[in-house]
Amino acid sequence: MSLFDDDFYSTKVSKRAARESKKGDFAFRYKSGGRKWSNVRIAFVSSITSAVAATLLFGAVFGGGGSGTTSGGGGAPVTGGIQVIDPLERPIQASAKVRPAVVSVINQQMFSLGIGKDKSQPEKEEGKGTLREAGVGSGVIISKKDGKAIIITNYHVIDQAQAVKVVLMNGEAREARIVGKDQITDLAVLEIDAKGIEVVAEIGDSSALRPAEYIIAIGNPLGLGESVTTGSVSKTRQIVPVSLNQDGVYDWEQEVIQIDASINQGNSGGPLIDLNGRVVGINSMKIADLGVEGIGFAIPINLAMPIVESLIKLGHVPRPYLGVYTMDLEQYWEQQDFEDAYSNPGEGGILPEGDVPHDEEEAVPGDDQILEGGQKLTLPDEVYDGVIVLEAVGPAKDAGLLFNDVIVKLDRHPISSTMDLRKYLYQQKKIGDEIEISFYRDGKLKVTKFKLAEKTDEE
Numbered sequence: 001m002s003l004f005d006d007d008f009y010s011t012k013v014s015k016r017a018a019r020e021s022k023k024g025d026f027a028f029r030y031k032s033g034g035r036k037w038s039n040v041r042i043a044f045v046s047s048i049t050s051a052v053a054a055t056l057l058f059g060a061v062f063g064g065g066g067s068g069t070t071s072g073g074g075g076a077p078v079t080g081g082i083q084v085i086d087p088l089e090r091p092i093q094a095s096a097k098v099r100p101a102v103v104s105v106i107n108q109q110m111f112s113l114g115i116g117k118d119k120s121q122p123e124k125e126e127g128k129g130t131l132r133e134a135g136v137g138s139g140v141i142i143s144k145k146d147g148k149a150i151i152i153t154n155y156h157v158i159d160q161a162q163a164v165k166v167v168l169m170n171g172e173a174r175e176a177r178i179v180g181k182d183q184i185t186d187l188a189v190l191e192i193d194a195k196g197i198e199v200v201a202e203i204g205d206s207s208a209l210r211p212a213e214y215i216i217a218i219g220n221p222l223g224l225g226e227s228v229t230t231g232s233v234s235k236t237r238q239i240v241p242v243s244l245n246q247d248g249v250y251d252w253e254q255e256v257i258q259i260d261a262s263i264n265q266g267n268s269g270g271p272l273i274d275l276n277g278r279v280v281g282i283n284s285m286k287i288a289d290l291g292v293e294g295i296g297f298a299i300p301i302n303l304a305m306p307i308v309e310s311l312i313k314l315g316h317v318p319r320p321y322l323g324v325y326t327m328d329l330e331q332y333w334e335q336q337d338f339e340d341a342y343s344n345p346g347e348g349g350i351l352p353e354g355d356v357p358h359d360e361e362e363a364v365p366g367d368d369q370i371l372e373g374g375q376k377l378t379l380p381d382e383v384y385d386g387v388i389v390l391e392a393v394g395p396a397k398d399a400g401l402l403f404n405d406v407i408v409k410l411d412r413h414p415i416s417s418t419m420d421l422r423k424y425l426y427q428q429k430k431i432g433d434e435i436e437i438s439f440y441r442d443g444k445l446k447v448t449k450f451k452l453a454e455k456t457d458e459e
Helices: 015-026 039-062 090-101 301-314 329-341 394-398 418-428
Strands: 102-111 130-145 148-153 163-167 173-182 187-193 214-219 227-242 252-259 271-273 278-286 296-300 324-328 387-392 406-410 434-441 444-451
Touching: 090 102, 090 130, 090 214, 090 227, 090 271, 102 148, 130 214, 130 278, 148 301, 163 187, 173 301, 187 301, 214 278, 227 296, 252 278, 252 418, 278 301, 296 301, 324 329, 324 418, 329 387, 387 394, 394 444, 406 418
Parallel strands: none
Antiparallel strands: 102 130, 102 163, 130 148, 148 187, 163 173, 173 187, 214 227, 214 271, 227 252, 252 296, 271 278, 278 296, 324 387, 387 406, 406 434, 434 444
């Protein structure tokens, strides 16, 4: 007999205790006075219960699946895919991240009218006047370097500006310098003093966008000041025809992101951002027509950045230059039909006064150049498509192209419009490449070859 006559404290295991222990391994006993579970089983169940409780507690504290928020406002997910940010907070935090980098851009032009007077200045005072606001748009600061802040905006926002001002989020206005601009892509780069500017926008990846993805447009619509609109991506890649000279003739195609966020006059040049607060596009245009709602467009940032980098480095975008001012042959036929219908034939030229020509670099000659020539077109009956040469300069002039020549092929590739001509040059050729031009002169097909040059000035 041991000192303590209790099996729990005994140093020996009795036969009865052994039998009871074996029974306990196969069944739970709930009778009063009997052992319910073995020690091993109790420890095992306790461990499982603790693990489940810890998991539930962790989910409750950290929001299990994104319903909670963090005090730091961070947007990074925790391990295991548990979101630490409330989905409803993400647009707020994303816009707050970028808004300090969004600016208003004021296009100033010289007006000859005196302040408070409706009288024109004398001819001797021509060129002098008052700088006044001619248009308002938006922009976004993307970098700081050497004491300067770099801003992206649209070409059409600062087009024909004689001075540009930038208004920061705090209301401070600063003089801006135009670093470079490109009409083809509707992009421009400005530069301002970087003093006091702490926030620059982070560049995202527009190729990662998906249809129905949530996006945010920030800008200065209608001059009302900083404004945020939200929506979704309607289409990640849309091709939109545009008229570079604003004459109603489509002479270029722009690849854009189609969105349903509200875009109004003044939003142009502002950033389109994703829910991570990264710039994925530059708001550019909208369809403004009766019965049309929620169709806006933004330039994909992946297409914009190479242009921006070229503008920063060179001040322009180098492209192959053919050297012709053109008019679509289709326009000519329409004019002829109009003249025939009203029995009012043209007086020696192919364009009535006031029409505007096109060229691959958007330069526009004077009206006297447009009306030179004095002869009608002579073409074979089967020729309906092509571009008419209104003036040849640079490489085209050196190669012998003349007024009223009708270009129908580039490198044996059919050309039916100025848009076709531009697209072939900019997408298929490089500066210094040789090009073969097929054209009609006085009804006869001719072919010439020459090397493409680079147009370096804006004139």
